[in-house]
Amino acid sequence: MDKQKPFPKHNIKAQKKLPRTVVVLGLVSFFNDFASDIVAPLIPILLASALAAGPVALGLIEGIADAIASLLKLWSGRHSDLIGGHRKKLTLAGYLLSNTARPLLGLAVSWPVVLLLRSIDRMGKGIRTAPRDALVADATPSHMRGYAYGFHRALDNGGAVAGSLAAAAILAWTGLDLIEVILWSALPGMVAILLLSMGIKEEDKRSIKDEKETTSEAMPSLPPLRWSLLSNPTRRYLLVLTLFTLARASETFILLLGYQLGVGVVELLLIWSAISLAKAVTSTIGGQLADRYGRGSLMLISWVAFAVSFLLFGLVTSSSELWMVSIFYGLFVGLSEGAERALISDYAPPLERGTAFGWYHLAVGLAAIPAGVLFGILWQLHSAPLAFFVAGGVAALGAILLRLWAWPARETPLH
Numbered sequence: 001m002d003k004q005k006p007f008p009k010h011n012i013k014a015q016k017k018l019p020r021t022v023v024v025l026g027l028v029s030f031f032n033d034f035a036s037d038i039v040a041p042l043i044p045i046l047l048a049s050a051l052a053a054g055p056v057a058l059g060l061i062e063g064i065a066d067a068i069a070s071l072l073k074l075w076s077g078r079h080s081d082l083i084g085g086h087r088k089k090l091t092l093a094g095y096l097l098s099n100t101a102r103p104l105l106g107l108a109v110s111w112p113v114v115l116l117l118r119s120i121d122r123m124g125k126g127i128r129t130a131p132r133d134a135l136v137a138d139a140t141p142s143h144m145r146g147y148a149y150g151f152h153r154a155l156d157n158g159g160a161v162a163g164s165l166a167a168a169a170i171l172a173w174t175g176l177d178l179i180e181v182i183l184w185s186a187l188p189g190m191v192a193i194l195l196l197s198m199g200i201k202e203e204d205k206r207s208i209k210d211e212k213e214t215t216s217e218a219m220p221s222l223p224p225l226r227w228s229l230l231s232n233p234t235r236r237y238l239l240v241l242t243l244f245t246l247a248r249a250s251e252t253f254i255l256l257l258g259y260q261l262g263v264g265v266v267e268l269l270l271i272w273s274a275i276s277l278a279k280a281v282t283s284t285i286g287g288q289l290a291d292r293y294g295r296g297s298l299m300l301i302s303w304v305a306f307a308v309s310f311l312l313f314g315l316v317t318s319s320s321e322l323w324m325v326s327i328f329y330g331l332f333v334g335l336s337e338g339a340e341r342a343l344i345s346d347y348a349p350p351l352e353r354g355t356a357f358g359w360y361h362l363a364v365g366l367a368a369i370p371a372g373v374l375f376g377i378l379w380q381l382h383s384a385p386l387a388f389f390v391a392g393g394v395a396a397l398g399a400i401l402l403r404l405w406a407w408p409a410r411e412t413p414l415h
Contacts, residue, residue, distance in 0.1 A: 021139035022148045024199040025132060026155035028192045032095060033159030033276075035189035036121075038167045039102055039182050041272040043118070044256045045265055046178055047111055055256060057111045059376025062250040063369035064115060065122040070365015072126025077358025080131040087131035087138075092196050094128025097121075099189030106182030130357040135200075137345040137357075143291060145345050150287020150338030157283060157334065160276030163188070168269035230359065234347045236406040238363040241340075244303060244398030245367035247310065247391040249375035251275065254313065254326060257384055263319045271326050278330025279337065287338025295339040295346070296408045302339075303399035305332030310392035314385035343408060 044058055076094070080087040101120035108114045133149075140148040163185075170181050230238070254275070255268050263271070290298045309329035316322050344360045378387040 018144070018148055018151060019139040021200055022136055022151065024195060025136060026152045027199070028095070028196045029152060029156040030159035030162070031188045031192035031195065032099070033156050034163040034166070035099060035102065035159075035185040035187075035192065037160040037163030037272070037276065038185040038188075039105055039163075040252065041164050041255055041269055042167065042178055042182060043105070043114065044252045045259060045268065046105075046108075047114065048256065048259055051108070051111050051114070055253070055376040055379040056373070057376075058252060058256060059249070059372035059374075060369075061111065061115045061118050061372075062252060063372030065118045066250075066368035066372070067365050068119050069122035069126035069129070070361050070363075070368060072123055073130045073361030073365065074355075074358035076127045077130025077134065077361070078355045080134060081355050087135045088196070088200055090131040091128045091135065092193070094124040094126070094132075095189075095193050095196060096124070097127065098124030099186065099193060100124075102189065103183050103186040106179040126361075130361055133341055133344075133357040142346070146287040146290035146295065146338045146342040147284070148287070148338075149341040149345075150284040150290070153283040153287075153334070153337040154280045157276045157280035159188075161273045161280060164269045164273035164276065168266045168273070171269070172266045231347060233406070233408070234344075234356075234359075237343065237347075237408075238359060240398055240401045240406040241360075242363045242367050243401065244395060245364040246371045246374075247306070247393075247395035247398065248364075248367075249371050249387070249391055253375060253379070253387075254322075254329075257313065257316065257388075258319065258322050260384065261317070261319065261322065263322065267319065271323060274323065275326050275330040278327050279334035282331050282334035283337045286335035287342065289335075290339035290342060294408070295343045296402070298339045299336040299343075300399060300403055302332050302334075302336030303395060303402060305329075305335075307392045307395035307399060310388045310395060314388035314392070346408075 043061070047058055047061075076090050080090055098121045101117050101124065105114060105117050105121075108117060136148050136152060137145060167181050170176050170184070171178075176184075251272075255272060258268050258271060286298055286302075306329070309325055309332065312325045312328070313322075316325055341357075341360075344356050347356060375387045375391060378390060
């Protein structure tokens with residue numbers, strides 16, 4: 001098996017400034033996640049209190065919603081390639097759908113209604129994500145893509161910090177209840193939509209150069225949408241990533257753990273914020289390190305730490321322990337967020353990036369329902385520690401397979 005090779009140093013120094021498109025998309029994600037994370041950490045609390053639903057309902061809601069999103073990501077990514085790489089309209093439509101449905105969660109009267117609205121919210125995510133990720137790749141030189149995706153994830157997580165802190169402050173210092181806080185999430189969502197509408201002017205992809213290649217005058221037809229047409233390294237990587245996703249039970253289960261330990265709502269929101277802040281701290285530097293030293297190395301470190309953190313969650317018995325493990329978890333998860341996406345852009349040719357990111361998001365989404373539901377069943381029928389222990393074991397297996405079976409053959413872009 002080939003050893004990893006770092007990118008040539010002259011390429012790394014060739015350009016350090018991120019393109020405008022990447023910066024604007026980062027700001028869009030910041031405000032969208034500001035809105036989303038006003039709501040997301042309140043969902044397990046809303047289900048466990050006002051709607052009297054347990055961990056199985058939470059797992060079903062999060063699993064189905066993420067699976068729907070992932071199926072749409074393949075369609076939207078493919079569609080953005082078929083229409084010549086014009087990806088902004090699909091990205092904008094997805095943000096509009098999410099930010100219309102999400103505030104309505106405050107009006108839900110039962111957990112099936114939460115399931116419906118959460119699914120619509122995630123449909124918007126499904127429509128926008130693959131075209132948006134492809135937009136980042138289109139705008140960024142190959143030697144900077146780890147940095148670009150890491151930067152994007154840093155602002156994404158920064159928005160999550162702002163959203164959960166805002167929700168905590170409103171609940172602590174005003175007389176607003178959960179429902180009113182959720183409804184107010186519409187404001188930062190609208191800021192995200194306006195930024196995307198006015199801040200990005202998409203170029204004609206027929207004239208864009210990618211490194212030393214140029215596209216032909218006529219758009220070439222894309223190959224059939226078949227799994228078998230993906231390269232062997234890509235398929236191995238996606239299969240291992242799918243297995244690892246079985247361990248990625250929704251982070252809302254961390255909050256449910258705290259709720260069952262007797263941690264207050266405001267403190268739970270602060271823990272959620274701390275997780276997002278920890279990710280934001282490490283995601284940009286993780287992307288830069290991935291560009292310099294290799295995507296696989298950063299991912300392996302992050303995945304092993306993920307397995308350790310979930311094993312530790314199974315041993316948590318107090319709020320102080322929950323704080324420590326949550327921050328450890330967030331710091332190491334953030335390391336690989338840029339590398340994970342950059343590796344997909346390495347494998348994909350310019351005119352098929354939307355499709356490649358669609359396959360990526362579909363692969364991880366196929367594991368979403370069993371991940372959430374099985375985690376919830378193990379929790380409800382046995383205990384929270386067993387659920388976390390099993391997830392940690394699956395994550396460890398994924399890390400082993402990444403190193404032994406799906407290790408990137410080389411770290412320079414394949415196209």
